[in-house]
Amino acid sequence: MDFRIVYGMKVLILNRRCIKHPEKGGAEVYTMEIAKGLVEKGFQVEWFSSKPKNLKEKETINGINFIRKGNEITTHLYGFLYALKKDKSWIIIDEFNGIGFFTFPLKNSILLIHQLYKEFWTAELGLIGNIFKFIETILLRLYKNKLTITVSNSTYQDLIKLGFNNISIIENGLNISPLERKPEKEKVLTLVYLGRLKKTKNPEDAIKAYILVKRRIKNAKMFVIGEGPLLSYLKNKYTDFQDITFTGYLDASEKYKILEKSHFILIPSIREGWGQVVIEANVFGTPAIGYNAPGLKDSIKNGDTGFLVSNYKEMADTILKVWESKDLYEELSKNCIEWAKNFSWEKTRQKFLNLLKALR
Known part of the structure; x- marks a missing residue:
């Protein structure tokens, strides 16, 4: 069966932040590299996220269509409602960053998670963070039967403990090539x-x-x-x-x-x-x-x-x-x-694409 026919080569990414967000981090860099790779292969890619005041509601960057709505909390609801409008020809990538976009009932959704927040909650919120740590665990378990992508064995093991059974590790990449030998360093430590x-x-x-x-x-x-x-x-x-x-x-x-x-x-x-x-x-x-x-x-x-x-x-x-x-x-x-030398975004993108192809 032709992968192009089954999925229409259309991907919706749900991430609370976009690549222009003032607090973007490694998760957004990873997502951007994956999205660019999909566009290069002919995919139609949309990225739904929250909308900081200085960013447009819609714009296209590197062939990726960005849609922004809500703050970092409400965007999860808006993103879920937006995903519901997509037919089954779309692959929906739900990125879980402390909270997901609630797409676990949708058959055409997969989960992408870089890390559990766990200690983050209490580090930022004190004792009240234990409540959010508990909520994170409950929400994550709703995704345990979804195809899940993560970036490290540490998160893989965290997910296994929560009952996940279909996890692939696709590590981060690099935009630069390693040197052949150590360069000249500063003369002082x-x-x-x-x-x-x-x-x-x-x-x-x-x-x-x-x-x-x-x-x-x-x-x-x-x-x-x-x-x-x-x-x-x-x-x-x-x-x-x-x-x-x-x-x-x-x-x-x-x-x-x-x-x-x-x-x-x-x-x-x-x-x-x-x-x-x-x-x-x-x-x-x-x-x-x-x-x-x-x-x-x-x-x-x-x-x-x-x-x-x-x-x-x-x-x-x-x-x-x-x-x-x-x-x-x-x-x-x-x-x-x-x-x-083991890492490049080209390798990361190819592994991701191979995984999507396996969905057919």
Whole structure:
């Protein structure tokens, strides 16, 4: 049976945020790469999301038709109603980010989930977050019989525990090719944090680790790349540390220049879907020191491309240990580049397309 005839090569993506959303993250980057790949193969692609004040209700980007309505809560209802208007020739991709779009009764829908929120709820909301953690679990179980796509073994295992039985792992990719060898790094020890500046990412722990390192290595410096609700707080608190540079948001080329020159990337997140910044840093032979958390356990090969630690003190100790062993650092750096060669968005898109074809 012809795949084109069965599905009409039409895909509706339901995601609470779009690629232009001011708080977009790795999930939106992943979705955009998949959507672009589908358009290149001749698919008609629509992406339904919430509407921030500065964005249009409708626009087309890279051949993808964006429809925006509601805030980050109400868009789930609007998105579900929009999905109901689609006939069976459409494939509906329901992205679950703490809450889904309730398409579990629809036979032509599949689930895409990067990570469970779990600890996120209590980190952001305190004790009341336990209520939302419970609701997330109940809502997710409604999808347990759907074809499900996730990006890491960590989330795969979380879903298995909830009774899911049809899960495929399709990891993130890369827009850049890994180098053939480690580039020339800064002459002084240089650390970098890259990500949203919010509680669940623990950016202050990265800074605390740096301060401990600096007690022994006086000329060490650090870049903090990203924006978020903690930016002003961190800049004000650490204003006396002249060797900490808060860059704010950087475009890809500026970000890559810093990753290329840095010696370590620090990732103290409490949970990740995968850890996109890990692989981006690995491209340049930059090892990651991250918390032993879901997602990071998948993207960081402990002892091979970086290290998993439990707290910022252990993070600082590990940095110093590796820095003082040049042979160990060179081995890690070499392994990082080899590890990064396993990933590309072309591979990710092809795996995704193959999965959709299997639906016929």
